[in-house]
Amino acid sequence: xxxxxxxxxxxxxxxxxxxxxxxxxxxxxxxxxxxxxxxxxxxxxxxxxxxxxxxxxxxxxxxxxxxxxxxxxxxxxxxxxxxxxxxxxxxxxxxxxxxxxxxxxxxxxxxxxxxxxxxxxxxxxxxxxxxxxxxxxxxxxxxxxxxxxxxxxxxxxxxxxxxxxxxxxxxxxxxxxxxxxxxxxxxxxxxxxxxxxxxxxxxxxxxxxxxxxxxxxxxxxxxxxxxxxxxxxxxxxxxxxxxxxxxxxxxxxxxxxxxxxxxxxxxxxxxxxxxxxxxxxxxxxxxxxxxxxxxxxxxxxxxxxxxxxxxxxxxxxxxxxxxxxxxxxxxxxxxxxxxxxxxxxxxxxxxxxxxxxxxxxxxxxxxxxxxxxxxxxxxxxxxxxxxxxxxxxxxxxxxxxxxxxxxxxxxxxxxxxxxxxxxxxxxxxxxxxxxxxxxxxxxxxxxxxxxx
Amino acid sequence: xxxxxxxxxxxxxxxxxxxxxxxxxxxxxxxxxxxxxxxxxxxxxxxxxxxxxxxxxxxxxxxxxxxxxxxxxxxxxxxxxxxxxxxxxxxxxxxxxxxxxxxxxxxxxxxxxxxxxxxxxxxxxxxxxxxxxxxxxxxxxxxxxxxxxxxxxxxxxxxxxxxxxxxxxxxxxxxxxxxxxxxxxxxxxxxxxxxxxxxxxxxxxxxxxxxxxxxxxxxxxxxxxxxxxxxxxxxxxxxxxxxxxxxxxxxxxxxxxxxxxxxxxxxxxxxxxxxxxxxxxxxxxxxxxxxxxxxxxxxxxxxxxxxxxxxxxxxxxxxxxxxxxxxxxxxxxxxxxxxxxxxxxxxxxxxxxxxxxxxxxxxxxxxxxxxxxxxxxxxxxxxxxxxxxxxxxxxxxxxxxxxxxxxxxxxxxxxxxxxxxxxxxxxxxxxxxxxxxxxxxxxxxxxxxxxxxxxxxxxxxxxxxxxxxxxxxxxxxxxxxxxxxxxxxxxxxxxxxxxxxxxxxxxxxxxxxxxxxxxxxxxxxxxxxxxxxxxxxxxx
Numbered sequence: 001x002x003x004x005x006x007x008x009x010x011x012x013x014x015x016x017x018x019x020x021x022x023x024x025x026x027x028x029x030x031x032x033x034x035x036x037x038x039x040x041x042x043x044x045x046x047x048x049x050x051x052x053x054x055x056x057x058x059x060x061x062x063x064x065x066x067x068x069x070x071x072x073x074x075x076x077x078x079x080x081x082x083x084x085x086x087x088x089x090x091x092x093x094x095x096x097x098x099x100x101x102x103x104x105x106x107x108x109x110x111x112x113x114x115x116x117x118x119x120x121x122x123x124x125x126x127x128x129x130x131x132x133x134x135x136x137x138x139x140x141x142x143x144x145x146x147x148x149x150x151x152x153x154x155x156x157x158x159x160x161x162x163x164x165x166x167x168x169x170x171x172x173x174x175x176x177x178x179x180x181x182x183x184x185x186x187x188x189x190x191x192x193x194x195x196x197x198x199x200x201x202x203x204x205x206x207x208x209x210x211x212x213x214x215x216x217x218x219x220x221x222x223x224x225x226x227x228x229x230x231x232x233x234x235x236x237x238x239x240x241x242x243x244x245x246x247x248x249x250x251x252x253x254x255x256x257x258x259x260x261x262x263x264x265x266x267x268x269x270x271x272x273x274x275x276x277x278x279x280x281x282x283x284x285x286x287x288x289x290x291x292x293x294x295x296x297x298x299x300x301x302x303x304x305x306x307x308x309x310x311x312x313x314x315x316x317x318x319x320x321x322x323x324x325x326x327x328x329x330x331x332x333x334x335x336x337x338x339x340x341x342x343x344x345x346x347x348x349x350x351x352x353x354x355x356x357x358x359x360x361x362x363x364x365x366x367x368x369x370x371x372x373x374x375x376x377x378x379x380x381x382x383x384x385x386x387x388x389x390x391x392x393x394x395x396x397x398x399x400x401x402x403x404x405x406x407x408x409x410x411x412x413x414x415x416x417x418x419x420x421x422x423x424x425x426x427x428x429x430x431x432x433x434x435x436x437x438x439x440x441x442x443x444x445x446x447x448x449x450x451x452x
Numbered sequence: 453x454x455x456x457x458x459x460x461x462x463x464x465x466x467x468x469x470x471x472x473x474x475x476x477x478x479x480x481x482x483x484x485x486x487x488x489x490x491x492x493x494x495x496x497x498x499x500x501x502x503x504x505x506x507x508x509x510x511x512x513x514x515x516x517x518x519x520x521x522x523x524x525x526x527x528x529x530x531x532x533x534x535x536x537x538x539x540x541x542x543x544x545x546x547x548x549x550x551x552x553x554x555x556x557x558x559x560x561x562x563x564x565x566x567x568x569x570x571x572x573x574x575x576x577x578x579x580x581x582x583x584x585x586x587x588x589x590x591x592x593x594x595x596x597x598x599x600x601x602x603x604x605x606x607x608x609x610x611x612x613x614x615x616x617x618x619x620x621x622x623x624x625x626x627x628x629x630x631x632x633x634x635x636x637x638x639x640x641x642x643x644x645x646x647x648x649x650x651x652x653x654x655x656x657x658x659x660x661x662x663x664x665x666x667x668x669x670x671x672x673x674x675x676x677x678x679x680x681x682x683x684x685x686x687x688x689x690x691x692x693x694x695x696x697x698x699x700x701x702x703x704x705x706x707x708x709x710x711x712x713x714x715x716x717x718x719x720x721x722x723x724x725x726x727x728x729x730x731x732x733x734x735x736x737x738x739x740x741x742x743x744x745x746x747x748x749x750x751x752x753x754x755x756x757x758x759x760x761x762x763x764x765x766x767x768x769x770x771x772x773x774x775x776x777x778x779x780x781x782x783x784x785x786x787x788x789x790x791x792x793x794x795x796x797x798x799x800x801x802x803x804x805x806x807x808x809x810x811x812x813x814x815x816x817x818x819x820x821x822x823x824x825x826x827x828x829x830x831x832x833x834x835x836x837x838x839x840x841x842x843x844x845x846x847x848x849x850x851x852x853x854x855x856x857x858x859x860x861x862x863x864x865x866x867x868x869x870x871x872x873x874x875x876x877x878x879x880x881x882x883x884x885x886x887x888x889x890x891x892x893x894x895x896x897x898x899x900x901x902x903x904x905x906x907x908x909x910x911x912x913x914x915x916x917x918x919x920x921x922x923x924x925x926x927x928x929x930x931x932x933x934x935x936x937x938x939x940x941x942x943x944x945x946x947x948x949x950x951x952x953x954x955x956x957x958x959x960x961x962x963x964x965x966x967x968x969x970x971x972x973x974x975x976x977x978x979x980x981x982x983x984x985x986x987x988x989x990x991x992x
Contacts, residue, residue, distance in 0.1 A: 005856045005860045006860065010849045010853050013856055014733055019704060022707060022738055028844060029603050032840040032842070033837070033840030034838060039565060039569070039834050039837050040568065043569040043833075044574075046592060046593050047569075047573070049588045049589030050586070050589040052573050052574050052576075052578045052579070052582075053577040053578075063821055064579060064822070066577065075534075080546050080547070080548035081541035081549075083546070083567075083755040084547035084548045085546040086552070086559060088758070088759065090906070092973055093544065093968075093972075094543075094758075095543035096542065097544050097759065099540050102988070102989070103989070106989040107523075110991065111523050122616060122619060125820050126615065126820045133659065151821070153820070153821040153822065154821070157820055160626065160816055163816075164625070208516075209517075239523070240513065246519070262576045262577065263576065263577055264570075264576055264825075265575065265587065265827075266580030266821065266825075267580075267822060267825040268827050286759065288987065289981040289987045291978065291986075292980070293973040293974045293977070294966075294976075294977075297479065297973050298482055299973040299976045300976075304987075305982070308651075309651035310921070313654040314655060315658070316654075316658070319618045319652050320616070320618050320619075321616065321617065321652055322616070322759040322760040324757075324760040324761050325760045327757075327760070329758070333533065333537060337496045338525065341495060342495055343523060346499055352506075353503075353504055355511075355512050356505070391583065400579075403581050408581075424500055427503055428504050
């Protein structure tokens with residue numbers, strides 16, 4: 001090969017191209033390589049020092065949930081044909097991936113009740129920030145009004161990215177677990193670009209989405225100054241909850257992990273992004289569309305690419321290059337697996353179990369509901385004890401009772417808050433066990449906290 | 453079809469197969485979506501019985517919050533789902549099936565060990581809000597990966613948070629802004645980007661609230677130093693550079709460039725898309741860069757998943773570190789208690805930069821939920837441990853060797869047809885891990901556009917190179933073979949290019965102009981798709 005190139009050594013290829021002053025000239029300070037069996041053993045050892053949802057009775061949620069992922073999803077995601085190609089730049093040999101995107105977009109439109117969806121973005125919170133940027137491109141205004149019921153990571157991500165694209169973020173407080181409608185209406189003015197809330201919200205409460213949308217649209221006063229109404233929604237809850245499109249929402253985004261994706265310590269997953277028709281040409285990311293080939297056969301292509309960075313460069317609607325194709329595949333396969341009736345049945349099951357769990361937990365001494373709103377898959381309680389101490393005690397019994405709310409929000413009123421998530425994998429017996437263990441842990445922590 | 457064989461056309465150009473009477477079996481099989489399959493009542497999922505006492509539905513969830521009509525999802529059985537998706541998967545070309553020399557995308561082999569390791573329940577079913585004390589294996593993996601990436605970049609601090617290369621770029625420019633804002637230099641708003649840069653660079657500049665200033669390329673394919681000097685003023689925030697750049701050229705003036713940029717008070721940003729050329733050979737930090745993003749899915753071989761997921765960690769210099777996104781994974785030494793050494797001696801934790809002056813102490817904030825794409829970290833870490841220091845360097849050396857060998861094969865002086873005359877190298881003599889050819893002469897002399905060549909390659913069983921990028925090369929063809937391809941494959945690809953040119957020279961350009969013939973569908977009407985977009989199925 002060297003003779004064909006006409007050089008004496010591989011080293012010469014580098015010596016002739018890289019200035020001596022920036023050549024490393026030593027080996028990287030990294031361990032030596034290992035054989036496959038040894039790397040596997042090392043990664044297995046690391047895995048063994050994690051307590052996963054396989055190892056304890058876990059009620060952790062707050063954005064990512066331990067739903068069952070059907071085996072057929074593992075099989076399909078491991079297929080070379082889905083796993084190893086890149087973005088479908090050559091549609092003639094990428095019809096499989098493009099058709100999956102088209103089916104995925106259709107499913108997301110159905111879930112959200114909105115007419116257009118893209119082929120997915122990175123994940124939930126950055127999808128919220130992307131919606132903020134869409135609003136800026138749409139109306140050029142400078143304020144983003146957000147409900148304090150948004151997931152803290154969504155608000156933090158929005159603040160980081162909005163600082164970049166030059167918008168301010170105004171937070172509207174909650175009353176009894178849901179967005180304060182008066183404060184919401186007051187905060188939205190003619191310079192408000194988007195009004196953003198979560199459904200259900202971070203505290204597990206079901207918001208009055210229709211009222212929030214309607215208030216946002218009338219709050220701006222003069223005609224034509226209504227903000228873009230954005231909702232971050234939980235896709236599983238949409239089996240029973242009114243669709244964003246039915247509630248006057250303009251843009252619906254969310255974390256796709258609950259749809260057939262693993263927990264994976266937080267990623268990769270996907271973010272979904274759906275909107276009313278008028279926002280189509282300002283959408284970020286890839287979009288697949290249907291067309292025909294020269295012989296009239298049905299086929300699919302990436303479309304509306306004149307929005308995108310590789311064509312529009314600094315005038316693009318986003319810098320995003322690809323979608324989360326493999327994760328979105330898991331999402332659409334999961335929805336097909338659940339099916340038309342299954343999604344509704346799952347929603348009803350979670351609704352019933354979450355209600356039952358709230359009744360069971362708030363019956364305990366030292367545990368009260370954090371709010372009185374309807375809950376659908378996750379509930380918030382306040383412990384009359386230190387949450388970390390209670391969690392440590394529960395862990396000894398093999399139970400992870402949920403997420404320490406204050407640790408995530410840093411809000412003073414959230415001290416003692418515990419967010420408890422349900423999935424179809426947590427039965428009534430599991431909830432009863434949680435109640436027993438949590439009750440004992442709270443009691444013990446309160447005894448300990450009493451000064452001797 | 454055997455790679456490299458001249459494919460038999462299924463019909464003469466202009467007499468293309470129509471619908472059901474001819475064409476390949478896949479071509480005769482009309483695409484149907486999952487929404488067009490199944491029947492009412494069919495299902496795969498069996499929902500657990502409601503095992504808690506019945507409650508009035510209105511009390512559970514008032515009717516005004518309830519959905520009026522259930523989403524019209526498919527009604528299909530498990531066998532139907534499997535057959536549907538396995539069936540359409542076969543309408544994809546993939547890296548495991550053949551050569552995929554897509555420039556700047558680093559389509560190298562994906563070891564299956566990584567998939568197996570990432571699927572271990574201790575990784576795959578670990579919740580991101582698990583207490584750090586109960587996620588020590590994951591945090592240790594992340595900490596070790598941060599260290600390895602820092603060493604490879606030659607920069608001291610790393611954030612694993614960005615979700616992709618484009619997200620890493622955005623992080624980098626927000627860091628640059630924060631750095632200048634901390635020095636009261638908010639007037640620095642210009643970001644210099646070469647005209648060869650990836651489209652994500654200028655798009656990111658806009659999203660970060662900064663302004664794009666384009667830099668010219670010199671005759672050797674590097675940055676035009678005079679143009680750089682002319683623009684390097686007190687308003688410049690940053691220079692974004694890919695090195696080697698998208699022409700496959702390592703900028704010989706990189707030390708001078710770094711000096712000019714730093715003297716102007718700006719930061720230097722390294723787009724890591726082409727890191728696969730220089731791992732263990734040359735480090736961005738040693739070149740003078742302040743911020744580097746990695747594409748774990750490229751250099752550290754993640755499966756590309758049909759377009760995602762990826763992962764785009766960043767490494768930064770000391771002066772940028774205080775602004776890093778948080779949390780960052782740290783190792784804390786445990787204190788001795790009564791002279792007794794603690795067990796373990798150290799613990800891993802998530803640091804939110806709340807204390808001191810260290811990394812993240814003046815953070816720009818969070819870029820996404822949780823800690824980043826951990827599943828990608830497992831794979832990248834497995835790759836780094838498999839290869840080790842020598843293996844990573846060997847990967848880059850072989851990538852550069854393979855690219856130069858393929859380039860040499862395409863420039864053989866006595867070739868028939870004279871490939872190098874139709875497809876000359878755009879810049880330079882040698883290349884790094886990829887090279888860019890110009891299809892300009894081919895278009896003029898053979899009436900074959902780069903697009904036609906690319907489409908004809910599909911019939912030969914190859915994924916075409918990146919086409920029409922970078923923009924400043926006429927009819928560009930950007931080829932990145934990677935280190936995991938054999939010499940036989942490179943030879944077969946070179947021969948395929950030669951035979952397509954020969955075919956055009958002998959039989960005229962029509963054969964390629966109407967290609968492909970053997971793919972599940974043939975050329976698609978993209979104009980119609982964009983004019984009247986149909987982006988979802990109409991459901992009954």
